[in-house]
Amino acid sequence: xxxxxxxxxxxxxxxxxxxxxxxxxxxxxxxxxxxxxxxxxxxxxxxxxxxxxxxxxxxxxxxxxxxxxxxxxxxxxxxxxxxxxxxxxxxxxxxxxxxxxxxxxxxxxxxxxxxxxxxxxxxxxxxxxxxxxxxxxxxxxxxxxxxxxxxxxxxxxxxxxxxxxxxxxxxxxxxxxxxxxxxxxxxxxxxxxxxxxxxxxxxxxxxxxxxxxxxxxxxxxxxxxxxxxxxxxxxxxxxxxxxxxxxxxxxxxxxxxxxxxxxxxxxxxxxxxxxxxxxxxxxxxxxxxxx
Amino acid sequence: xxxxxxxxxxxxxxxxxxxxxxxxxxxxxxxxxxxxxxxxxxxxxxxxxxxxxxxxxxxxxxxxxxxxxxxxxxxxxxxxxxxxxxxxxxxxxxxxxxxxxxxxxxxxxxxxxxxxxxxxxxxxxxxxxxxxxxxxxxxxxxxxxxxxxxxxxxxxxxxxxxxxxxxxxxxxxxxxxxxxxxxxxxxxxxxxxxxxxxxxxxxxxxxxxxxxxxxxxxxxxxxxxxxxxxxxxxxxxxxxxxxxxxxxxxxxxxxxxxxxxxxxxxxxxxxxxxxxxxxxxxxxxxxxxxxxxxxxxxxxxxxxxxxxxxxxxxxxxxxxxxxxxxxxxxxxxxxxxxxxxxxxxxxxxxxxxxxxxxxxxxxxxxxxxxxxxxxxxxxxxxxxxxxxxxxxxxxxxxxxxxxxxxxxxxxxxxxxxxxxxxxxxxxxxxxxxxxxxxxxxxxxxxxxxxxxxxxxxx
Numbered sequence: 001x002x003x004x005x006x007x008x009x010x011x012x013x014x015x016x017x018x019x020x021x022x023x024x025x026x027x028x029x030x031x032x033x034x035x036x037x038x039x040x041x042x043x044x045x046x047x048x049x050x051x052x053x054x055x056x057x058x059x060x061x062x063x064x065x066x067x068x069x070x071x072x073x074x075x076x077x078x079x080x081x082x083x084x085x086x087x088x089x090x091x092x093x094x095x096x097x098x099x100x101x102x103x104x105x106x107x108x109x110x111x112x113x114x115x116x117x118x119x120x121x122x123x124x125x126x127x128x129x130x131x132x133x134x135x136x137x138x139x140x141x142x143x144x145x146x147x148x149x150x151x152x153x154x155x156x157x158x159x160x161x162x163x164x165x166x167x168x169x170x171x172x173x174x175x176x177x178x179x180x181x182x183x184x185x186x187x188x189x190x191x192x193x194x195x196x197x198x199x200x201x202x203x204x205x206x207x208x209x210x211x212x213x214x215x216x217x218x219x220x221x222x223x224x225x226x227x228x229x230x231x232x233x234x235x236x237x238x239x240x241x242x243x244x245x246x247x248x249x250x251x252x253x254x255x256x257x258x259x260x261x262x263x264x265x266x267x268x269x270x271x272x273x274x275x276x277x278x279x280x281x282x283x284x285x286x287x288x289x290x291x
Numbered sequence: 292x293x294x295x296x297x298x299x300x301x302x303x304x305x306x307x308x309x310x311x312x313x314x315x316x317x318x319x320x321x322x323x324x325x326x327x328x329x330x331x332x333x334x335x336x337x338x339x340x341x342x343x344x345x346x347x348x349x350x351x352x353x354x355x356x357x358x359x360x361x362x363x364x365x366x367x368x369x370x371x372x373x374x375x376x377x378x379x380x381x382x383x384x385x386x387x388x389x390x391x392x393x394x395x396x397x398x399x400x401x402x403x404x405x406x407x408x409x410x411x412x413x414x415x416x417x418x419x420x421x422x423x424x425x426x427x428x429x430x431x432x433x434x435x436x437x438x439x440x441x442x443x444x445x446x447x448x449x450x451x452x453x454x455x456x457x458x459x460x461x462x463x464x465x466x467x468x469x470x471x472x473x474x475x476x477x478x479x480x481x482x483x484x485x486x487x488x489x490x491x492x493x494x495x496x497x498x499x500x501x502x503x504x505x506x507x508x509x510x511x512x513x514x515x516x517x518x519x520x521x522x523x524x525x526x527x528x529x530x531x532x533x534x535x536x537x538x539x540x541x542x543x544x545x546x547x548x549x550x551x552x553x554x555x556x557x558x559x560x561x562x563x564x565x566x567x568x569x570x571x572x573x574x575x576x577x578x579x580x581x582x583x584x585x586x587x588x589x590x591x592x593x594x595x596x597x598x599x600x601x602x603x604x605x606x607x608x609x610x611x612x613x614x615x616x617x618x619x620x621x622x623x624x625x626x627x628x629x630x631x632x633x634x635x636x637x638x639x640x641x642x643x644x645x646x647x648x649x650x651x652x653x654x655x656x657x658x659x660x661x662x663x664x665x666x667x668x669x670x671x672x673x674x675x676x677x678x679x680x681x682x683x684x685x686x687x688x689x690x691x692x693x694x695x696x697x698x699x700x701x702x703x704x705x706x707x708x709x710x711x712x713x714x715x716x717x718x719x720x721x722x723x724x725x726x727x728x729x730x731x732x733x734x735x736x737x738x739x740x741x742x743x744x745x746x747x748x749x
Contacts, residue, residue, distance in 0.1 A: 003560055005560055006556065006557060006560040009556045009559070009560065010553060010556055010557075013552045013553050013556055016552070017550060017552070109365075113365070113369075117370075118364075118365075118369035118370045118373060119370055119601065119604070119605060120370075120573060120576055120577075120605055122580070132584075132585070132586040138556070138559065138560075139559070139585070139586050140585075141584040141585055141586075143584070144552070144584070213550070213581070213584070214549045214550060214577055214581075215576065215577065215580055215605075217369075217573055218365070218369075219365060219366055219367070219369070219547075219573075220549065222547070223547055223548075223549055224549075254553065255552075255553045258553035258554065258557065259553070259556075259557065261543075262542055262543050262544055262553065262554055262557075263515055263543045263545075265553070266545060
């Protein structure tokens with residue numbers, strides 16, 4: 001029997017989860033689209049954002065400072081990672097790229113575990129956003145409502161950068177055909193490092209704004225990584241719009257299936273991914289013929 | 292993730308020793324067999340008493356015997372695995388030095404076990420059955436371990452039960468709450484000494500019915516594997532059968548879930564009075580923190596049927612205040628049991644904090660194993676198993692206990708605790724009040740009720 005209050009609540013849960021997945025996935029997808037590197041350390045970037053933010057939060061008590069520090073730190077990690085390691089792998093086989101990013105992910109996670117231990121760390125939401133809000137059909141944690149707004153704002157900012165700036169034009173051109181962009185006299189290396197920095201920052205930002213919801217631990221990025229892959233496959237590789245749509249689809253599938261039988265939530269997610277792969281291999285919004 | 296670590300002698304040295312041991316073992320057995328034929332009246336050489344089995348006698352021929360531990364050091368149970376490991380390390384230290392606490396539990400242990408030092412090799416299981424089995428297989432091949440341990444997930448415990456039976460190496464279960472571990476998946480070669488779903492349910496059930504009344508509505512949160520399903524069933528059976536409670540919803544989540552909003556939304560709409568949270572490790576921490584965010588706590592009463600080490604420390608005493616939990620051990624039991632006092636003091640001195648139940652359980656199972664080996668006077672696995680199966684009563688940190696021969700489950704008390712108010716806490720680790728220590732005998736099902744059929748000795 002369908003309980004309408006529960007149904008609408010779950011739709012809403014799916015929206016919040018989906019927006020978060022969309023933000024993380026958009027970082028993953030623009031990196032993969034532009035550089036051709038599937039960054040398996042993306043989940044670790046999400047985790048690092050949480051820890052850098054928590055560290056700043058523990059020393060300043062300010063959530064805003066935590067968000068800024070978390071995002072910037074991961075952006076810097078991303079830039080350094082691209083300059084020092086990843087760029088040596090552009091011409092190497094895919095499996096080398098997968099192994100090196102997977103390895104870096106393990107190093108990041110274990111370094112954090114070594115420094116801070118496995119006990120989870122809590123970042124409290126700002127005072128004004130603590131507590132519960134009545135939405136009429138249900139009570140909802142105020143911070144989760146705010147999180148939806150924060151993530152949507154971040155996605156809009158990312159959209160503006162990608163679609164309204166000259167830099168974004170270069171990035172999008174790079175996703176379509178990096179070699180041609182280089183032939184036009186644009187320094188593709190610079191584009192690469194910027195893309196990697198932005199992509200990493202998206203994950204880091206998501207990591208710290210999500211910390212008041214899910215307290216952080218070294219393994220926090222592991223599950224997220226799997227979900228974001230599914231989102232990218234559903235939405236279409238290299239497509240920003242696809243990441244957003246894929247995120248929302250994935251969020252809603254998980255939430256609505258949970259309403260009937262939570263044990264099948266992830267099964268249904270993978271069923272959806274399989275359907276997309278069979279019926280529309282390039283993803284919902286992926287361009288045909290893109291590698 | 293392939294990040295298991297080994298803490299012992301370097302790999303190459305280990306390997307060389309293992310090879311030379313096995314060669315010598317073959318020679319000894321050969322010599323003994325020949326000698327036995329020529330001179331039947333001579334006293335038989337030790338190694339020739341029985342044909343080799345598992346890692347015996349190769350594993351017990353050198354100056355040290357090794358135990359292989361596969362504990363989760365990453366993943367959702369990492370915090371609990373690390374604590375468990377500390378208990379094991381302390382026990383090994385105490386066995387090797389003949390600490391007074393070991394002497395109380397295992398009087399025949401003196402500076403080592405049967406004249407040998409005990410060593411521990413460790414790998415990360417990440418609470419995954421296949422990783423645990425692979426690690427133990429490596430330890431058997433390379434270290435000729437005489438016993439293995441480490442679960443912290445019943446899925447791992449059940450897998451290692453079967454593996455122990457196949458390899459004929461004794462397995463000390465460590466933390467495992469599933470009824471199946473000494474039920475349908477029990478093993479001749481495995482021994483569990485912690486509490487489990489059925490005993491937890493029968494211990495905490497009466498307290499819940501008495502405190503909250505009859506006819507309540509309960510929402511269950513269940514991790515999706517053998518531990519979760521069997522604990523939820525036992526607790527629900529008790530509450531429906533003896534308190535007239537109803538299960539209004541059962542939210543089953545995969546191990547390692549981070550966002551519980553969907554599950555909590557279902558519970559919010561279920562009309563439950565009580566949340567029975569069977570989740571464990573980090574899953575429990577996150578689900579409780581998020582239940583608070585959704586305002587379900589304190590609106591609904593929280594119950595923890597299978598206590599999670601460090602839960603109160605991680606979620607904060609504000610959230611565990613008034614919460615009932617069933618557990619194996621809590622450090623304030625030192626006021627009641629002299630051995631508990633010795634254990635808590637020794638642990639605190641070495642590690643600087645009060646041990647949680649996982650560490651206590653890990654320590655005790657090594658101490659008990661040392662007792663059984665020293666009583667058997669041999670590392671020959673069937674002899675050790677038969678010593679366990681005698682069911683003799685021995686002292687522990689929670690009073691006198693004994694093993695049940697039919698399913699290899701320790702008959703032991705279950706401890707009911709209730710979360711203290713933050714203002715009532717004396718010191719920063721005084722999270723729980725011990726409400727009751729329920730004797731074990733009456734809590735247990737009949738040995739065959741969960742389908743246990745032990746396998747062969749050889």
